[in-house]
Amino acid sequence: MMNRLLPTSTAGSLPKPSWLAEPETLWSPWKLQGQELTDGKQDALRLALHEQQQAGLDIVSDGEQSRQHFVTTFIEHLDGVDFAKREIMRIRNRYEASVPSVVGAVSRQKPVFVEDARFLRQQTKQPIKWALPGPMTMIDTLYDGHYKSREQLAFEFAKILNQEAKELAAAGVDIIQFDEPAFNVFFDEVNDWGIAALEQAIAGLDCETAVHICYGYGIKANTDWKQTLGSEWRQYEAVFPKLRESSIDIISLECHNSRVPMDLLALIRGKKVMVGAIDVANHSIETPEEVAATLRQALQFVDADKLYPCTNCGMAPLPRQIARGKLQVLTAGAALVRSELASC
Template structure:
């Protein structure tokens, strides 16, 4: 792995057409039973190889064994009824039919440990695994049991911590918690969101990250972004809290966003995973465009703490576009590494 500016994707990559319908979130699987399990593992291995070929330093699973970054985890838990569904507003943005929490949530066995072992066997590079964060989990469910967002999130944090410990034992080097809800529920983030997130990461020896973005490049998210005005200052609420937290890395959206870049200064001292690749469209960044983004960020992040990445997951994009964007990310980071070497 490059010691400086190590590159990675944030979450998902497009799935092969033989596994699921291309360019679609929540795409149904095209295989069943043992064939599905084998196909998912094959896709995971292929995803790891494509990241390595693109030149990325930290390898992820590309979420090839998951239909959705939250739901696939929740499906394996007790206390959640997928037949009793309610329509809720996801992150105050769009309506979705979601399952109900009908009893005490529980986890009988690890959801992803075997998949993580498969990924670990594919590469000698560091590997990263993403889990849904507690606040984002409760935002995608209807609670019929706890009657308290904080209480349900705390129970999920305990379950996530159990899962994270097994992932660490499987050889995962970075565990990332996805919390796009941190860009919406600011009072909850301040009152209990960060502390509950820290409970999910408690006791881990591997590095921990929290990813906060403005969402996949789907119409509902893009329409919401269009209402946010000339400056997207949501990070101003969460960054000071996370700077003081026990989380090692903060992952944020930067490329083609209206986030004032100086807000990154609020994280000074933390490692920062900066999104230098836009996922809201199929236009492919040039390496120089990526490099320019990273140069701007280096005014606010020390070079040894900057992790170039994508803004969010790339599942809705064509596979060839996602591949090209990964290549651009790696090449752009290499340009800046060379510049840093010249300046000492």
């Protein structure tokens, strides 16, 4: 299926069932404990996989069903971070949050997601994608009282991510995606050392790699920030040239219902591009034709064999029926364009 034209996938998270966590809520506490929680996470993963398959997605994921948050769930399994010692920090220059502190050398004593990935691999023969937080986004979610250097901490996390990624690949993951929304904010740091840290995270991997750079979940802090960005969102322009030169295989972007000038995609020509054709910031379900229109625009700047229709970002905060409908129109819109390309 990876050889199929316009293979579809999600950017990451899917809504959790109400018996596992509070619906439409980020960082929602688990409703189960102990073995019931372990079983519940696996049941939720099976359900997320089923809904992706029912919608017709080509590349599937776990829907992040075993994670409370796309960054902190990974960090809480590491040594050197104290979740009881918290500080107030501004996250990606958008909103303040109480975050854990780095109090010592960070390290990974055991795999974090490998067993979950192995379980997913057992459920399907389809290509699977697994998301990890990127090094720069990780450091932007912590107070660093130990290294006192964003660059040094990012590279320490990159080494840890590389360990995890290699074990995920060995467990059968086809694409490992690093989520880096921070790349849309800290442009100088991205070019100075952020992409280099990402290169460290993907070093030696024998599976495909992706970096997901979006404008965030459809939560108020993010939607308010977008209102300040003007008539054109040109943030990608600052990092695309160096990303094009990087070893990363796939770049995942937010395109639908955004003010991103589509011609910016020409700056990464030659890379595979996951084009966000589904808006996750509202409850309106797109039509297949709307999805197809976004993909047609992208095809002006991305070769058809390198275009992967996707969602703008994760859909954890959405109602399940809305997310389900959006997945269905994503595949329907991709099918329209696939048919048009076949008839050319």
